[in-house]
Amino acid sequence: MTDPGSTPTPPHRLMDIVTGLWAAKALAVATRMGLFSDLSAAPGLPVAEVAARHGIAERPAELLLTACAGLGLLVREGEGYANTPEAERYLVRGRPEYFGDAVISFDRRYAGWMRLEEAVAGNVPTNFDPRAKESMFDAQDAALKKTYWSAMYALSAPSARALGEVLDLGGVRRLLDVGGGGAAYDIELCRRYPDLRATVLDLPFVCELTREWVEEAGLQDRIALAPGDFLRDAALPTGHDAVLLSQVMHNWDEPTNRSILRKCHDALPPGGLIVISELLVDDTKDGPRLPALMSLHMLVSTWGQNYTPSDYTHWLTDTGFTDIHTLRFSAPGADGAVVGVKA
Numbered sequence: 001m002t003d004p005g006s007t008p009t010p011p012h013r014l015m016d017i018v019t020g021l022w023a024a025k026a027l028a029v030a031t032r033m034g035l036f037s038d039l040s041a042a043p044g045l046p047v048a049e050v051a052a053r054h055g056i057a058e059r060p061a062e063l064l065l066t067a068c069a070g071l072g073l074l075v076r077e078g079e080g081y082a083n084t085p086e087a088e089r090y091l092v093r094g095r096p097e098y099f100g101d102a103v104i105s106f107d108r109r110y111a112g113w114m115r116l117e118e119a120v121a122g123n124v125p126t127n128f129d130p131r132a133k134e135s136m137f138d139a140q141d142a143a144l145k146k147t148y149w150s151a152m153y154a155l156s157a158p159s160a161r162a163l164g165e166v167l168d169l170g171g172v173r174r175l176l177d178v179g180g181g182g183a184a185y186d187i188e189l190c191r192r193y194p195d196l197r198a199t200v201l202d203l204p205f206v207c208e209l210t211r212e213w214v215e216e217a218g219l220q221d222r223i224a225l226a227p228g229d230f231l232r233d234a235a236l237p238t239g240h241d242a243v244l245l246s247q248v249m250h251n252w253d254e255p256t257n258r259s260i261l262r263k264c265h266d267a268l269p270p271g272g273l274i275v276i277s278e279l280l281v282d283d284t285k286d287g288p289r290l291p292a293l294m295s296l297h298m299l300v301s302t303w304g305q306n307y308t309p310s311d312y313t314h315w316l317t318d319t320g321f322t323d324i325h326t327l328r329f330s331a332p333g334a335d336g337a338v339v340g341v342k343a
Contacts, residue, residue, distance in 0.1 A: 021110070026067040028107035031100045035064070036083055036091035039074065043082035050080070098154065102332075105151030112300035119300045127301040135251070135302065149182050149209050155333030156184035156247060162329040163277055163337055164192045169242065172196060172273060176240040178230050178264065179248040181206035185277070187217045199224045199237060230260060236267040243268055246277040247333050249312070250294070251304045261319045265342055272342045274321060276312050280336040283310045291335065312338040 030036065033054055039045055051061035065081050068074045073091070074081040083092070090099040112119070112127030119126045128135070169175070169189060175198040177186050186198035200210055204227040214223045226237055231252075236243075243264045249257050264274055279291035285308065286292075295306035309326040316324050321340030328336045 022067075023071055024107070024110070026064065026071065027073070028103055030064060030068050030073075031091060031103045032107075034093065035068070036073070036087045036100075037093045039081060039083050040088060040092040044077035044080040046078075046080045097158070100154075101147055101150035102152075102154040105148055108147075109297075109301060113297075116296075116300060123299075125299070125301055125303065145205065146209060149206065152247070152333075153182040153184045153213060156182060157188060159247070159277065159331035159333035160185040160188035162331040163246075163275075163327075163334065164189055166327045166329050167275065167337060167339065169193050169196060169273075172242040174240040175199070175242045175244055176201060176237060176267065177244045177246065178236065178260070180244065180246060181210055183210045183214050183217075183223055185244060185246045186223045187213065187219055190219055190222050191217075197222045197224075199226050199240065201226045201228050201230055201237060203227065203229060230263065231256065233263075236263045238267050240267065240272070241269060242273040242275065244275045244277065246275075247279075249276055249304070250278055250298055250306045251302045253303050254311075254315075256303075257307075258315055258319070261315055261321075265319050265321065268342045270342055274316065274340045274342070275337050276316075276339075277334045277337045278312075279306050279334055280326070280338075281306045281308050283308045288335070290332075309336070309338055316340040 035050070038050065038053060042049075047058055047062045047065060050065065051058045054061070065074060068087075069076065069081060073084055073087040075084055076082075089095065090097055091103075092098065093100060109127050112125065115126040118124070124130055163185070170193065172193070173195060175186065175189065175196060177183070177198055177200045179202055180186060180198075180200040181202040183198070183200050186200060190196050190198060200207065200214075200223065202210065202225075207225040207227045210225060211220075214220050214225070217223075228237075230236060245260070245264070249260070252260070261274075268274065279294050281291045281295055282288065291306045298305045313324045313326075316338065320343055322343045324338065324340040326336055326338050
């Protein structure tokens with residue numbers, strides 16, 4: 001309890017929270033403009049030249065550059081600005097770890113967050129019209145599809161690398177990645193385990209987009225694509241000794257997730273491994289920050305939420321899996337994995 005006689009501290013943390021959207025929009029606009037790519041090619045580019053390149057006045061150019069510097073993404077260099085190492089690594093187009101598509105994808109979904117009160121009051125998504133579409137994964141224009149799956153790849157690749165550091169797949173030869181569009185997990189895990197082969201099961205149009213990443217990685221002889229619908233298909237492909245559900249379960253409600261797990265169980269041989277990789281909400285449901293906020297993002301975007309290790313353990317046990325345990329790691333798309341074995 002706060003001492004009534006103590007000097008109150010300024011609400012700096014609350015100010016940081018309420019201005020969070022300012023920072024996010026500044027990053028999104030700068031990323032969409034290609035500002036960090038410009039400064040990678042020409043560090044120290046003067047404000048006037050930045051403004052001229054983008055056909056804007058010097059005042060907004062200066063203010064945007066200053067904001068990005070205030071966010072720790074740029075530093076002053078001569079008369080202009082240059083990227084920090086973080087911006088150079090993640091925000092320059094064409095770099096292997098480019099994160100800009102994720103920035104832009106989240107920015108496109110802020111509209112649903114602006115209607116958060118509706119989502120809370122009505123228990124319905126606000127990022128799409130649930131009267132017109134079953135989910136946000138229903139057909140949409142090609143440009144949005146490409147950006148969305150590029151964003152998912154940017155989130156998934158570092159998460160896959162982190163998972164590979166804590167999960168032993170040395171005994172696994174065939175991996176089925178259910179809903180693994182983009183194949184980021186498969187690419188990273190195949191690179192780590194030379195004897196591993198993987199199959200990506202996802203919607204037909206997602207498989208076509210995924211083919212580009214697989215071919216670019218040079219892994220088309222080890223990563224197969226299986227067009228399908230894991231929600232509607234009666235059964236999943238067999239012949240695999242492990243099943244991966246990476247950043248999939250948070251999109252759906254409990255009955256749907258239980259149905260998915262039953263199909264996974266049926267597709268695996270005895271002793272087969274199941275791996276659920278997600279941002280995990282603590283069992284106490286008081287954090288961590290990112291999984292808790294991502295769960296609220298699911299309220300405005302899907303019919304799901306981010307679940308706890310206990311939730312997954314309970315569902316896996318009911319489905320017939322044993323030796324269930326949770327692995328922890330740190331990455332933007334997932335921070336843990338719940339692992340089980342088919343009895």
